[in-house]
Structures are given as structure tokens and as C-alpha cells.
Amino acid sequence: MRRGDQPRSGGARPATLLTPSLLWIAVFFAGPLLVMAVFSLARRGAYGTIDWTLGLQNYAQALDPLYLTVYGRSLWIALVTTILCFAAGYPAAYAIAMKVPARWKSTLLVLAVVPFWTSFLVRTYAWRFMLQDDGLVNAVFAWCGLPAQKLLYTDTAVMIGQVYAELPFMILPLYAAIERLDRRLLEAASDLGASRISRFVHVTLPLTKSGIVAGVVLVFVPSLGAFITPDMLGGAKSMMIGSLIQEQFVQRNQPFGAALGNLLAVAVLILLAVAWRAGARDEARA
């Protein structure tokens, strides 16, 4: 699907077309990140002012074993969220793309996004009311004759809320990839005697890899920095990277917060580069 490179779109040159957006991003996006890079080298002064003696002490502090459990927990939450989203999102995306009559598809996709038109705070609070001791979930349990469960302020609640917040970001790119799938390849696999499972593993999954990579990135990255859902549904019993950073801003150790933020951003970028290469290989093969 390569196109020629004749100048189009009104004859404007790419540089002209790109300047406004790149300029905006340079000033209001890259600018802040750059400032933060410098900031992370400063020190906390008395009363939370900034002492501009530059050094790497904040990064050294960030590697203190004290914080490693915090990073570990954030990673763990992000990982489990991603896995659960994939487990629930792939079948759903597959069903929408392959099993559902065409006229339903776009409606179902829109319906996946509509919950996001309410504030996520309100949605999270709705979950609190559903998960609390006398909430809806326990009412359903009671109706089924099951014992009441303590749900709110547990890890289960955190996962329910996290997956809830991220699931559509998994479904949409997966749908796009599955929808693009050339069904003749699937038929060919079946004709050649592949079982449904082996067909799925050897044909469907590899061919939808770009969607999987996109979905995993879109879910994993925000989960890594998440802290509001874990605090609201998990009772703030364990710190996350996100809450640690926010706490530095609030507790007046902004240089350390900046260092933590930079580390998080770099970690995400490395992850992305890996995902990118996986995706690029995939595209080169296709």
C-alpha cells in the first residue's frame, strides 16, 4: 500500500503543514519535559524552595531499595491489568469483528466508548457503591445464596476498577486489526487441515499482532502511572509510582518528583521502543 510522493493536498509542502503542530508540541510538551529534566538535578531547599546546586542525588535517591517495592507494585498492577484486559478484550473484539452482522459493528464500538463520556471519577465512585458491604454486588451474591464478600478496599477492587478504565483501549485497536484480517488466510489454514486452536495460534494471533501491540501499549502505559483508582478503590494502603510522584509535588520535594517522573517517562519510552520494533518487524513481514 505504498503511495507515490507527488505533492498533493493543495500543493503545500510537508514542512509548512507540520510546523504549527510541531511548534505547539515543542513549546507546550517538550518544553515542560525539558524543564523537568533540569529540575530533577536540583535540590529541595528549606520550605520547599528550589536549591539550584545541580547533581544526580535525586536519581540516586530514586534507586533506594525503599522505593523498589513501590515500582514493583505499579509494574504488577499494570501487568495484571494488561493481561486481564487482553483476556476480556480479545474475544470481545474478535466477536465484534468476525461474528456480528455488519450493521451492529459500529454501534457496538460506539457503545464501548460511551461510558467514557462520564467523568472517570464518577465511574469509579459508582464502583465504590457497587462494591461496598451493602452494595449491589453483595446484594446479587446474597440473592444467589452466596456469603457476602469484603470487596471494597481490596486488590480485587483495584483490578476491577483498573480493567474497567482501560478495557476499551484494548478493544478498539484489537478490533481494527482483526477487522483487517484477510479471511481467506483463515480459510486456507482450515483447508490445509489446521485445527481451530492451531489456526488461531498460528494464523490469527500473528496476523493481528499490530493490534495486540497497540492495545497492550495503550493499556499498560497509563496503568503504570495510575494512582487515583488504586487509591479510591484500594484504600491507598500501598503507594504507586503515580502517588509517589504526586506526593513529592505536594510534599515540596519537587526536584525528587521530577527525577521520578523522568525515570517513569524513560521506562515507558524504552518499553515503547521494544513494542515499536516488534510492530515494525510485523509490518515488514506483511
Added chain:
Amino acid sequence: MSATSRPAPQAPRPFGAWLGIAAVYAYLYVPILVLVVFSFNASRQMAVWSGFSLDWYAKAWQDEAVIQSLRTSLFVAFISTALSVLVGTPAAIALGRHRFRGRGFVDGIFYLPVVIPEIVLGFASVVFFGLAGWKLGFWSVVVTHVAFSISYVVFTVRARLAMLDPRLEEAAADLGAPPLEAFARVTLPLLVPGLVSAALLVFTISLDDYVVTSFVAGSGGTTLPLQIYSMVRTGVTPEINAISTILLLATFVLVLLSQRYESGAAGRGTSAVAAAVVIALGVFSIGGPVRDAGKRELSVYIWSQYLPEELVAEFEARYDVRVNVELYDSNEAMLAKLQTGVTSYDIVVPSDYMIEVLRANDLLGEIDTRRLTNLDNLNPRFLGLPFDPENRYSIPYGWGTSGIGYRKDLCPKPIRSWADLWDPALRDRLGMLNDARENFAAALKREGKSLNSTDEADIARAAELVEELKPLVRTFESDTFAENLLAGEVWVTQGYSGQIARVALENPDIEYVIPKEGCTMFVDSMCIPKSAPNADLAHLFIDFVLEGRSAARITEVMGFATPNRASLEFLPPEYRDNPAIFPPDRALDDCEFMTDLGSAMEIYDRFWTRIKS
């Protein structure tokens, strides 16, 4: 890619597929359903259904703060959507229709805003605005929203562009159309569905953003999510559910319409309805600013639930001004904003120790007490406190304690002291404030130490005690601890007197106790930041609050005590004679103000992080 390469779908085996889809969508929609249903609930309690009512819709409509924040949100969303579509679309065309050196690199740049965690961007932006000297307010929110929205526009429009057949444009060119005309008459109309979905996507993101906005917002930039966040400090009221339901409905209509555009089924009628909805929202969003254009403005930066709506309205009417009320939920958050040096607040209401910090940072302006005609209304006991001995910088607003609230009907035995919290019978039924200092205060007081101790051994011992307490803790919560008590989710909670006093009025089984070892006592005071653009109006406001009737209304709303003697005659007896609000003097004997601990705070922070990891 062309649609013809795909054969007809396989014979669907719909049952299993539909079942799976139904499960996922049930999960997505049950919470939404819950909030819609409870927006019609007559009771404030979300767990109990007590009859159908439209009261919350009426109430939301009359709540000036909510309406104003909704306007701000929509206005921000409209402008940032327009800007990002305007700026992002050319970039999408460049990337989608041109090949040039460094295209991969440029492509990568557009991915950055999508993948950089929000907390990092928010933090970085506020520091950046501070250094650049750019005032935090409405526009700081808009430009930041655009900065992370452009990428979404680029991706969405580019995806649509990839679906278009470039030969159409070529055909137009072959038929003699100049490039600009070929673009305007062929490509652009075909791009519209992409532009519409990009706009919708960006609009949603802007409307819902909380984390970044909370960092960069300043006076005039309080969006609905920020307002909601401060309202949920006392639990989600059905009022917020009502607002959410209306927004849901409006946006649902917009999405359906955009769907029709994309499927090409849109006729005149669709366009007319879409235009009508957009115009209605647009007119609504600029209604406020237009009405108040040209008026003098007073910006008040204050704790949530501290300033009753009708007092704001009264002040606005009396002096023909406009009052912006912005809310914060911790002294530190307020300090962090002021420290950026680019805020324009006229009044802030810090607590005792924070006044010292603000003064040390040279952030407060002097108050001219000669201009305060109602100063004599204050109880002299609250004047000349150690953090501001001559009241040159602060005038007391309200005071309270952070003690313990508990359920008499659920707790195995009455709670009288901090030591009572270390009771295994309370496992999983104990709430603590989500604040290092307050947790350590409970432990230090239990040991008979000062809650301002900077002695490392004291702090280490307190940390051990908090660590011991942690397995009993159900939740660390500084916002909705009182709601948790009301719902019975916790039986005992550390908390601020005001919020607990308020829920105790709803449920007589709730009691607020000042532990016998003593606890934190705080006085929140009105101050005028040095950078205040309208210090003159700020003095009028302080004097207005000092009127007995105003102070009484404030006490009723916040549940904290007032230092205002003249207000007592206006207070209903359940407030005036309430020991949770106005405790007897001897209960305060062992209470202390917090003081800024300087570098010792790092010791607390380390222990706190360890306890929480």
C-alpha cells in the same frame, strides 16, 4: 486497502459470540446504569433507593459552582478541540500524503504525548508555566489540553486519509483542477468523517481530563472534573450523577450523529440536529463569561465545602463583582500552586503552620486591619496566635480538630483515646487519614509525645506503632472518611471534626471524640497573597465574612467551629451546642497546632513510604 478484498463473512455462529459481548458490555454499563438510576433517587444516600425524584436535576441546575465548572469544561473542550483539529490536520496530511526525510522521526514525536504518563506531563507543565511566567488559569489549561490532543487528531485523520483513494485527487487534477481546488473539493469533504471522529475523541479527552488539569488549572480554569473531585470529598451526591446523566445524553446524541456521518447516512436532518446540539452547548458554555464581562473579579482559593454558594451570590450582588471560587484539598497543594508564582488568587485560606511557610516564602501580602469594620466580632482568643502574632497576614476563618469518629452501634466498646485504635477487634473496620503527619500524630500522642516531635527516636517509635496499626486499617482516606462511617464501611475513623459533625447530625449513632491524649487542632485563616491582583476587593470580602450572619452560614456548611462571637446568635442550637463543633475548653488542653518541621519532614516521609510499601 479496499473493501472488496474481503469475502462475505462466514456464517455467523452468533450465540456464543453474543454471550461474550453481552458479558463485556454488562461490565461496562452496570456502573453507568447505577449512576443514572441513582440520579433519580430521592435520598442522598446512594446505597438506598427511596423513591423517584427530579430534585437533583433542579439542584444541579441551581448550583452556580457546578454550572460554572461545566461551562468552563465545555468552553475548554470546544477551544482545545478546534485548535487541535486546526493544527493537527495539516500534520496528518503531511504524514499521510507525503514522503520526506525524517518522517519516521516526526511520526515518533506525535506518539510522545500519548505515551508520556499524565502525572509527568502535569507536573512538568506547571513547573514550566512557573518558569515562563505564564499565569495559570483558563488558557494554561487550554494549551496543555491541545498539546496532548494534537496527536490523537493526527492519528485519527491519518487513518481516514489512508482509507481514501489517492486516485480521486489525481483524477481531479487530471481533469484540470488546481491542487488547492482538488484538495478543497475532493479530499477535504472525504476527510470530514475523520475530522468529526477526531474532534469527538479530543473533545471527550479534554472533557474528562483530571490529572493534568489539576496541575495546570488556576483561577478561572476549574473544570467539571476538578469540581466533581472536590465535591466527592463528602461523597458523590446524586447531583453529580444528574450532571453526568445529562452530559451522557448530550454526548450520546453527538456520537450517534457522527456515526451517521461516517456511514454516509447523514441527511439534512442529521446535520441540523448536530448543529443544534453543538450550538446549544456552545452558547451555554460562553453564557457565564458574556454575562459577567467587564465586572471586577475576586478569586478565592479555598477548601472545598467551606464557602456557601449563597454567600458568594450575596457578595457578588452587593458589590457588583464576579467571584471565582477555586478549591483545594490540602495546604500543600495550595502552597505548590502559589509557589509557581503565576497564580492570580486574591484570597487563600491556609491553616496555621502553612501561614508560617507562606510567610517564609514571602508569598503573603499584609492585611490592613483598619479597613475591617467587623474585626471586633472575633473571639480575641483566636487573634495573635503564634503563627502570626499581630495578625498582619491572617484573619481566622474557622477552626477544628482532627480526632476520631466512631459508630456507637457497631463498635464493640466506646472509643475515648488513640490507644483504643490498636484493638484487633477493629481489624478491617478502621479508617485513617491519608496523611503522614496525622498518622504519626495519632501514634505520637498515644505515647505522650508532641505531634511536632523532630526527635528521631520518637518518630521511629511512632512509625513502629503505625506499622502495627496498618493491618487493621481498611482504608487511608482524607476525603470520604465521614461517608465511610455513615455507610458502616468503617466503624472507627480518624477524621476532621467538621465532616464528622455533619454526618453525626444525619446519624445519631455517630460520635466525634477528641482523644484524651489530645490531637491536632487547626485554625484556618484568610490571607491575601502578595500576587493578588485585587487586594482591595479581598479586604471587602474578609470584612463580609466577619459579619456574624455570614460566619454562621459558613459554620453550618463546613461543620467547623467559627471564631466569630457575633455569629452565635444566628446559629441553630444543634450547631451552637454541639460539642463536636464547639468542644469544651478542657478537651483542647492537650491539643496542639502542627508546625512546619523543615528537614525533619524527610524522616517522616521515609517512614511513611516504608509503611505504605
